[in-house]
Amino acid sequence: MTPAFTRVLRDFVAPLFRRPKGLQVAALCTRGVGADKQVLLVTSRGTGRWIIPKGWPIRGLASSQAALQEAWEEAGVKGATANSDPIGSYAYDKTMGSGLPMPVETLVYSVDVNGLENDFPEAGQRERRWVSPLEAANLVDEPELKSILRVLPA
Known part of the structure; x- marks a missing residue:
């Protein structure tokens, strides 16, 4: 392949097939302070991997x-407060219903948790677990989320 043809593919053709990033919002739920600080993880419904709660923006909120x-x-999570500014973001590819990946940028909001309910909309579909920030970083897959968890203030 000639350099000119490669350049045309890279600069003009490939961008036509790239999808724009979707936007999601996530709750980095914590309790405790200092060495006792814990992060709440849940399993994803599809793969069962450990994640933080996240979803699409909601109109009007x-x-x-x-x-x-x-x-x-x-x-x-009930009785919680969220900071109005994100503490970071991470990117990942979300597998859509079609089976195709969609690039997603996820804004992460810090949430101080005061309590959990056992009866909630997705209770039968997910597991949840309180872990240390370091353990959470080891359990999640997304590298940028791992970084956020590793530097989580006490």
């Missing part, structure tokens, strides 16, 4: 409030 709604639906 601020992103931080949408993250709180996801924390309720996926983990039963």
